Amino acid sequence: FWIVKILLYLGLITAAFFxxxxxxxxxxxxxxxxxxxIFILIQLILLIDFAYKWNQSWMEKWEVNGQKxxxxxxxxxxxxxxxxxxxxxxxxxxxxxxxxxCGLNKFFVSFNLCLSLLVSVVAILPKVxxxxxxxxxxxxxxxTLYTTYLTWSSISNNPDEECNTGISSGFQSHSVFAALLMFxxxxxxxxxxSSSSRLGxxxxxxxxxxxxxxxxxxxxxxxxxxxxxxxxxxxxYQNVHDDExxxxxxxxxxxxxxxxxxxxxxxxVLTNWYSPQHADITTLNSNMASVWVKMASSWCCLGLYxxxxxxxxxxxxxxxx
Numbered sequence: 001f002w003i004v005k006i007l008l009y010l011g012l013i014t015a016a017f018f019x020x021x022x023x024x025x026x027x028x029x030x031x032x033x034x035x036x037x038i039f040i041l042i043q044l045i046l047l048i049d050f051a052y053k054w055n056q057s058w059m060e061k062w063e064v065n066g067q068k069x070x071x072x073x074x075x076x077x078x079x080x081x082x083x084x085x086x087x088x089x090x091x092x093x094x095x096x097x098x099x100x101x102c103g104l105n106k107f108f109v110s111f112n113l114c115l116s117l118l119v120s121v122v123a124i125l126p127k128v129x130x131x132x133x134x135x136x137x138x139x140x141x142x143x144t145l146y147t148t149y150l151t152w153s154s155i156s157n158n159p160d161e162e163c164n165t166g167i168s169s170g171f172q173s174h175s176v177f178a179a180l181l182m183f184x185x186x187x188x189x190x191x192x193x194s195s196s197s198r199l200g201x202x203x204x205x206x207x208x209x210x211x212x213x214x215x216x217x218x219x220x221x222x223x224x225x226x227x228x229x230x231x232x233x234x235x236x237y238q239n240v241h242d243d244e245x246x247x248x249x250x251x252x253x254x255x256x257x258x259x260x261x262x263x264x265x266x267x268x269v270l271t272n273w274y275s276p277q278h279a280d281i282t283t284l285n286s287n288m289a290s291v292w293v294k295m296a297s298s299w300c301c302l303g304l305y306x307x308x309x310x311x312x313x314x315x316x317x318x319x320x321x
Contacts, residue, residue, distance in 0.1 A: 033293050035264030036273075040297040042258065043181070047146060048305050051139035059134075074138050081141035088148040089113050096155045102163035105155045108295055112151045115302045116144040122309055131312030143305045147298050149181075154294035157273055159287060 019025075058070040092109045096102070122128055123140040158164040273290035 030289070032264045032268045033273075033289055035261045036268040037293045037297060039258075039261040039265040040294075041300060042261065044146075044297070044301045044304055047142065047301070048139070048308055051142040052134050052308075055136055055138045056134045074136075078138045078141045081145045082137075085116065085141070085144045085148045088145075088152065092148075092152060092155065096158075096163060098163065102160075105158065105163050108151060108155055112147055112298055112302075115299070116140075116147055119143060119302055119306055119309075122306065127313060128309045131316070132309055135309050139305065143301060147301055150294050150298035150301065154291050154298065157287065157290045157294070 055074065058074050061067055062070045089109060092105075096105045097109065120137065120140040123135050123137055128135050156164060268290075273287075273294070
């Protein structure tokens with residue numbers, strides 16, 4: 001039904017131009033804020049998964065193959081991300097706070113800086129290392145760097161001109177970075193969304209009704225010798241299970257719901273998380289809603305990462321390997 005889908009899609013695009021200006025635009029902005037926030041949470045899960053996989057992969061190469069270049073690479077990457085984060089927080093204090101006033105911005109920057117230090121210390125605690133052997137400063141540096149970006153993106157949308165001298169309408173630099181980050185995360189999610197991935201099991205279902213198909217086993221020479229019946233001269237067949245004969249192996253609804261959230265996130269990125277003023281989409285202004293959405297997502301990022309470290313200690317009976 002691709003013809004029907006394409007026609008319906010073009011029809012929806014055309015109909016969107018006839019939506020009258022009014023409360024619908026404001027309401028849709030809040031829908032975009034909520035959907036974009038949920039997609040940011042998905043990005044956080046992917047980011048934490050990537051951090052653990054990166055550290056585990058390079059540590060295994062060092063321990064198994066004895067290649068020290070991977071240890072040096074982890075150390076350099078960790079130091080570089082912490083250095084960038086430190087410079088970022090210093091610049092946030094310089095450009096988005098003042099000696100008197102700007103209390104909210106000071107709180108956001110100081111609080112996130114303290115939380116970043118907290119998760120970095122927790123990551124190297126002996127108890128955490130025992131329960132989560134893959135935990136280390138590399139993951140903490142990645143989360144700290146992403147938290148720095150979210151803090152910058154949040155307070156740069158503060159409508160207070162005294163505490164945000166860089167206010168301007170349009171597509172700013174952090175919007176470009178957000179678009180690039182979204183592209184990287186979508187590509188990474190496509191690579192990680194498989195039945196063999198623990199992350200890919202989010203929203204995925206296994207089809208219990210498997211269709212059994214007989215296919216010839218064209219393997220290596222030893223397999224051919226083993227499958228060949230010397231007495232009858234016949235070739236034995238192996239049982240191959242087609243797990244998509246009756247349906248896809250992933251959750252079809254979850255798949256499209258994720259891309260629905262991605263489209264809402266793209267919409268908010270393109271408008272720089274601004275809200276239309278007086279229902280005029282051509283006039284975009286900063287708003288506190290986007291400030292709190294991004295700041296809340298930074299706290300969720302730190303909270304999810306902190307939970308990934310303490311969960312093996314809190315629930316020792318579960319397998320977190």
